[in-house]
Amino acid sequence: ERIATLPFLSELSSAASNACPFCHRLNVIFYNSYREKTWWQNSDLHLCFRIRYIWRGYRRSRQGEPTYSLECLDTIVRHPGCAKDTVDVFKFTIGAWPGRCRDWLNIRRYPLDTTGVVSERNITLMNKWIDDCAANHDRCKTRDRRSTVLPTRLLDIDTGTDVNHLRLVDNTEALSRNMLGGKLKYATLSYCWGSSVSLKTTSASLATHKERISVHAMPNVFQDAMFVVRKLGIRYLWIDALCIVQDNPADWEQESTKMSDIFYNSFITACAAASTGSDESFLQRPTKPSFTVPFRSILKPDISGEYSIFLDPRPIMRIEADLDFRSSRWNSRAWVWQEQTMATRSLIFGKYMVQMRCQACIQTEDGDHLWPEENLDSDLLDNQHWNYAVWDYSARDITFASDKLRAIAGVARFISKAKENAGRNTEYLAGIWLNDSFFDELCWAIEKPKASYKEMMAGFVDENNYCAPSWSWASRRDAVSKIAPSGYRKEVRLVCYRLSPAVSDPMVAVKPGSSITLRGKLKP
Known part of the structure; x- marks a missing residue:
């Protein structure tokens, strides 16, 4: 474990002046990370940090056997502002070009080509x-x-x-x-x-x-x-x-x-x-700072080479x-x-x-x-996949509110075709599928409202900015989350619905007046 005295980190500064690029980089990182803290100027205090190599298991394929690779260099920092049993961690990625050193340490990352993106x-x-x-x-x-x-x-x-x-x-x-x-x-x-x-x-x-x-x-x-x-x-x-x-x-x-x-x-x-x-x-792109570390194996001295440590730390x-x-x-x-x-x-x-x-x-x-977290082709019929898609899509920025359904219509059309081919043909009502999760999909809420109540209501009567009926998540320009309760009996049924297409394809846009009629019990 090393110690650096506040606020000038003289121990690191001294090492940096002796041409240690890693110490110089740590000095800059600590200064940029902590200089605004109230304790930074107190010369009676210090930072404690230790450095360790991290080996991580990974698979070369989904079904492959795990193997271990030299992944990164961790710098673990404990400072005066840390709560009990907490630390800050800065991770520095390790890479190496093909050779005996890379193979011996099983380093799977390469240094980035400094000659350009399209080298x-x-x-x-x-x-x-x-x-x-x-x-x-x-x-x-x-x-x-x-x-x-x-x-x-x-x-x-x-x-x-x-x-x-x-x-x-x-x-x-x-x-x-x-x-x-x-x-x-x-x-x-x-x-x-x-x-x-x-x-x-x-x-x-x-x-x-x-x-x-x-x-x-x-x-x-x-x-x-x-x-x-x-x-x-x-x-x-x-x-x-x-x-x-x-x-x-x-x-x-x-x-x-x-x-x-x-x-x-x-x-x-x-x-x-x-x-x-x-x-x-x-x-x-800016050149990513790095420095080269020479290596010779203690176990097999004939294996030598070098690897690079990238000095731009990434979040844990x-x-x-x-x-x-x-x-x-x-x-x-x-x-x-x-x-x-x-x-x-x-x-x-x-x-x-x-x-x-x-x-x-x-x-x-x-x-x-x-490996990708989700796949459209394999998850087409999964209602949960659509809920995740709505959550991700609704949080994104769109210039024209009237494009909210249009910009997702292609995916909806693709899913509709897959459902039809699977014998599960399902109506699509302004962003909500008319299937066994229909009532759950009606239970949505805004995460962080961007518009006032007055602005929201104005959008429902302005045909130029209208996108969807009020019961659809697509009617709002905000991120939505699903709040459907689990374990409850649904005592509601759909009586009828009416969509008024604004263009030839109702998946793309609908007019004001599109509606659904439900029948069920109301809590007093």
């Missing part, structure tokens, strides 16, 4: 993930075989020697150029628009965009996506702002309705998780891939939820690293191999 190594790695998935993952191969729907328009990014231009093409032209036959392979882009998108296809620009689009006129996220997709050897790319005529309501209605199919049928979806808007590149029990996914602005958007759910394969470009998520597994740039 030759990373492009090779992404192609390996994709090829392995397409060849060996049964769930993903099944999706590939099912695909039939194509976007009306695609971006042709292979314009020969002219790398500075691309153009918009109709799917019929793309199909005619598909010399190998079979399914047309295209990529999609999932991203945050931000406050605006600087380049869109409109009625006025449609003809021009079919002739050519300058790469330099595109926002950074679009340029990055095109660069990545070209590197992966895919000719066609779908970006909503360019492939949907933005000022044509009929075109937008048609294309947005099949957007879930567009992502489902896409060969790969590039996800700009590191960007908060279309003008922010997702291929730029969290991995960088999860932080990339969960904490990004991109992950907070409602439309993105449907894109994430429907995409067969997603290449996620995060603040920390690149990862690929498919229906079978999650693979990361630093060598981790994980």
